[in-house]
Amino acid sequence: MSEAPRRVALVRTAQVVAESPHFVIHTVECADDHAWWSEPELSVAAQIILVRRGRFRVSSRGREVMVDPTVGYLHGAGEEERFSHPAGGDSCTSVTFTAGALIDELWPEPAGGSRSAVSPAVSPAVRVDPRLEFAHRMLPRSLDDPAFGGAEAVLDLLTLALRGSRGASPGHAPGRAGLAERAREAIAAAEREAADLVGLARLLETSPSHLSRTFRHHVGMTVSRYRNRVRVSRALAAIEAGETDLAALALALGFSDQAHFSRVMRDELGHTPGRVRALLAA
Numbered sequence: 001m002s003e004a005p006r007r008v009a010l011v012r013t014a015q016v017v018a019e020s021p022h023f024v025i026h027t028v029e030c031a032d033d034h035a036w037w038s039e040p041e042l043s044v045a046a047q048i049i050l051v052r053r054g055r056f057r058v059s060s061r062g063r064e065v066m067v068d069p070t071v072g073y074l075h076g077a078g079e080e081e082r083f084s085h086p087a088g089g090d091s092c093t094s095v096t097f098t099a100g101a102l103i104d105e106l107w108p109e110p111a112g113g114s115r116s117a118v119s120p121a122v123s124p125a126v127r128v129d130p131r132l133e134f135a136h137r138m139l140p141r142s143l144d145d146p147a148f149g150g151a152e153a154v155l156d157l158l159t160l161a162l163r164g165s166r167g168a169s170p171g172h173a174p175g176r177a178g179l180a181e182r183a184r185e186a187i188a189a190a191e192r193e194a195a196d197l198v199g200l201a202r203l204l205e206t207s208p209s210h211l212s213r214t215f216r217h218h219v220g221m222t223v224s225r226y227r228n229r230v231r232v233s234r235a236l237a238a239i240e241a242g243e244t245d246l247a248a249l250a251l252a253l254g255f256s257d258q259a260h261f262s263r264v265m266r267d268e269l270g271h272t273p274g275r276v277r278a279l280l281a282a
Contacts, residue, residue, distance in 0.1 A: 018143040022102045026094040032085035043079045046097045050136045054090030065125040072126040101198045105207040127164035144260040147196030149224035174217035232268045246273045
């Protein structure tokens with residue numbers, strides 16, 4: 001009589017590193033070391049999984065895939081998965097889409113089915129080329145600003161991941177310059193509805209990914225970079241006018257904290273807010 005297949009429970013920890021109404025990013029550390037398949041798990045949302053260190057195997061859609069820094073995977077909601085770790089533990093980044101606005105245009109979900117059903121040819125495996133791996137490793141640099149910078153970084157990651165999955169569409173061409181100009185006006189006017197990339201796209205009656213591509217094409221920079229330019233300009237005007245409370249100024253300009261304000265100011269201007277204040281005072 002043949003031995004029944006073994007099943008194991010996974011030993012892993014997940015830490016939230018960024019969260020918005022539209023996505024959640026976790027770092028996941030798995031300490032497992034076994035060649036047997038885990039108990040089946042049912043995915044609750046669309047996700048991209050990219051490996052930073054180590055490797056493991058995943059079984060999904062009737063296929064088995066070895067996942068490592070050169071091969072990631074994606075799945076839709078409601079898909080059953082199993083894992084094995086014959087090579088020991090691993091470290092991954094998981095991007096979970098909690099709302100459809102950032103994902104629907106690139107990877108639409110049909111009525112009554114999961115996103116993988118759009119094309120049976122779409123494999124769970126994602127070929128991670130150098131561009132995708134670099135985008136993955138640069139992701140933490142954008143997470144101070146999940147509303148704009150983080151959302152654009154996640155969109156770039158998803159676009160590259162879908163292009164690395166057989167049968168996926170590369171997306172549509174950029175739209176007209178008028179859309180980019182209306183976005184610039186909304187950001188410059190600090191319109192309340194444009195508090196994040198998804199809200200700005202909704203205000204302009206388009207999708208976040210289409211807006212992001214169009215803006216970059218016509219303005220020559222990302223939406224988040226332009227927004228930072230506008231915020232730095234306002235900061236300079238406020239400091240020149242005598243503002244000394246930099247922490248309050250950071251919050252008023254929509255930065256997550258004073259450290260985030262300082263990093264953006266240094267990246268855009270080459271000086272921290274404190275240094276700018278000293279130079280203007282002198």
